[in-house]
């Protein structure tokens with residue numbers, strides 16, 4: 001079973017307690033009514049969908065119920081890092097060059 | 099409308115827990131039966147039985163409110179993940195032999211969320227009201243029921259449906275967590291090395307009990 005570290009529970013817990021909640025670090029426009037249709041489409045629908053490293057929101061829905069962020073490799077399904085909601089995008093990732 | 103006004107003026111019973119009436123009892127000739135009344139499964143290594151009635155609250159509060167709420171409840175609200183705490187006197191159901199008591203337990207569910215269970219007729223909502231600090235307390239006494247799972251095979255039976263590591267090193271006595279069991283969400287509390295309390299939603303209680311009883315067939 002895949003284990004995911006919850007930054008609030010401070011331990012690795014079974015994947016079945018968690019739920020994916022889409023891509024992370026997507027800023028909601030401050031004046032959403034003023035957005036052009038094209039900009040709104042980019043904000044609302046367009047996601048990076050990378051092959052490799054992705055920054056995602058996850059929720060420990062059947063545990064502490066908190067949302068947090070995770071860095072995952074979409075090729076290997078390996079979680080590189082998880083961190084609390086609101087914390088900045090980590091610059092350095094464990095096991096990744098650059 | 100008149101009916102509910104009348105009801106609200108009726109004197110409160112000594113206990114907030116609705117205990118099932120014995121025999122034909124009850125002022126209106128009604129008999130109340132708990133969802134899992136009489137359900138029991140026993141093998142040589144495990145006993146699964148419905149726990150008695152309890153008062154329960156879902157408590158949400160910020161860190162700065164915890165001291166006052168802990169004083170009001172008589173239980174120090176745990177701040178560590180998987181933490182639980184018990185009151186000082188009386189017995190908390192299911193903790194026999196552990197030296198823990200108080201008739202009341204507070205279980206850490208999340209960074210600002212606790213499940214408070216009172217098995218001795220106390221009123222945790224009224225106690226919270228005494229604490230004049232920011233918090234949210236919701237009575238969920240009847241949303242949930244509890245099942246006691248005990249015996250040398252207790253962890254094995256739970257592991258049939260619960261993905262958590264239930265070894266004593268990872269999930270020691272007093273550990274509490276919201277997790278899953280089979281298809282449902284539960285709150286699990288380890289009350290002794292060989293005993294657990296499973297809290298589940300009332301409408302899932304038949305599923306939960308049947309699941310555990312089926313699993314016990316493989317833990318003879």
Ligand SMILES: [Zn+2]
Pocket residue numbers: 006007008009010060063064065066
């Ligand atoms: Zn968690």
